[in-house]
Amino acid sequence: GENVEQHPSTLSVQEGDSAVIKCTYSDSASNYFPWYKQELGKRPQLIIDIRSNVGEKKDQRIAVTLNKTAKHFSLHITETQPEDSAVYFCAAKRPPGGKLIFGQGTTLQVKP
Amino acid sequence: GAVVSQHPSWVICKSGTSVKIECRSLDFQATTMFWYRQFPKQSLMLMATSNEGSKATYEQGVEKDKFLINHASLTLSTLTVTSAHPEDSSFYICSAPATDTQYFGPGTRLTVL
Numbered sequence: 001g002e003n004v005e006q007h008p009s010t011l012s013v014q015e016g017d018s019a020v021i022k023c024t025y026s027d028s029a030s031n032y033f034p035w036y037k038q039e040l041g042k043r044p045q046l047i048i049d050i051r052s053n054v055g056e057k058k059d060q061r062i063a064v065t066l067n068k069t070a071k072h073f074s075l076h077i078t079e080t081q082p083e084d085s086a087v088y089f090c091a092a093k094r095p096p097g098g099k100l101i102f103g104q105g106t107t108l109q110v111k112p
Numbered sequence: 113g114a115v116v117s118q119h120p121s122w123v124i125c126k127s128g129t130s131v132k133i134e135c136r137s138l139d140f141q142a143t144t145m146f147w148y149r150q151f152p153k154q155s156l157m158l159m160a161t162s163n164e165g166s167k168a169t170y171e172q173g174v175e176k177d178k179f180l181i182n183h184a185s186l187t188l189s190t191l192t193v194t195s196a197h198p199e200d201s202s203f204y205i206c207s208a209p210a211t212d213t214q215y216f217g218p219g220t221r222l223t224v225l
Contacts, residue, residue, distance in 0.1 A: 032212045043205060043216040044156065051212070089155060098209050099146055102156045 002027040004092050006103025014111050019080050021106045023090035024072040032093040033073045034100070035064060037086045044089060048075070080110045114140045114210040118217030125196055126225055133191045133220045135206030141186035142208035147179075150203040150219075162189040196224040 003026040013019050025033075031052040036044035050057045050064045050073065057064050061080075066073040077084055087107050091100040115138040125131050135145055143164045148156040160181050161169040168181035180192040189208075193200055205219040 034213070036216075041203075041219075041221075043218045046213060046215075049213065093212070098144060098212075098214070099158055099161055100207075100214055101158065105155045 002030055002092055002094050002101040004090060004101050004103040006090050006106060008106060009104060010107045010109070012109045012111065013080055015080060015082060017080055019075075019077045019084070019108055019110075021075045021088055021090070021108075022072060023074070023092075023103045024070075025092040025101075026071070027092070027094050028068075028071065030092040030094045032095075033064070033066060034091050034093075035062075035075050036089045036091065036102075038089065038105075039086045047088075077108075080108075082110050082112050084108060085110045114138075114208070114213070114215045116206065116208050116215045116217040118206055118220055120220060121218060122221040122223075124223045124225065127197055128195055130192055130194045131196055131222060133193075133204055133206075133222075135189045135191070135208070135217050137187045137208045137215075140208070140210050142189075142210075143186060144209060145183060145189040146207045146209075146214070147181065147189075147191050148205045148207065150205060152203075156205065159191075164189075193222065196222070198224045200224050 006023045034049035037047045038044045061078045063076040090103040117136045119134045145162040147159045159174045162181045162183040164183045170176045183189045201224045206217045207214045
C-alpha cells in the first residue's frame with residue numbers, strides 16, 4: 001500500500017521567512033496530493049492540492065511542487081506570518097477508492 | 113465548499129459502554145466516507161472506509177467487531193465504538209470526498225474513563 005513520509009517533524013522560522021515541508025510517497029499510481037493545515041483540536045483544512053499531471057501550483061503565499069519521477073512533493077510558504085503556525089499534513093491518494101494516506105505531520109512555528 | 117458535520121463533538125463515557133458517532137455530508141451526497149483516528153500530536157490514521165449500502169472496508173489492525181460502521185444513506189455514516197476502554201480515547205474524524213477533495217468533519221473527542 002501507499003506510504004507517505006514527511007519531513008521535518010518540527011519547523012521554526014522567523015516571521016517573514018519562508019518555510020518548506022517535504023513529502024515522499026511510495027506508490028507511483030498515486031495521482032492526487034493535498035496539503036492540510038490543522039490547528040489544535042480542529043479539523044484539517046485543505047490549503048492547496050496538486051494533481052499528477054501538474055508540476056507546480058501556487059496560491060498567493062502558498063505553493064506546491066511535484067516531482068513524479070522522484071515521487072516527492074513539497075509545500076512552500078513565503079512571507080510567513082504568526083497565524084501560519086499550525087500542524088501541516090501532506091497526503092497522497094491512489095485511484096480508485098479515494099482514501100487518503102497522510103504523512104506524519106509538521107509542526108510549524110512562526111516567531112513574531 | 114462542501115460541509116461535513118459530526119456529532120457529538122465530544123463525549124465522555126465509562127469503560128465497557130458503547131458510543132455512537134455520526135458523520136453527515138450536509139450539502140452533497142457521499143457514497144463513500146472515511147473514518148480516521150488521531151492521537152495527540154500524531155497524524156491521522158485511516159481506520160476504515162464506509163460504503164453506502166455495503167460493508168465497510170477496514171484497515172489492517174482495526175477490529176471490525178469493535179468499531180462498527182454503518183453507512184445508512186448517501187449523507188450519513190456512523191461509527192460505534194463498542195465496549196470502549198481507556199485506550200480507545202482519541203480524536204475521531206470522518207471525511208467525505210467531493211470529486212478529489214476530501215472534506216473533514218470537526219471531529220469527536222472521545223474520553224473513556
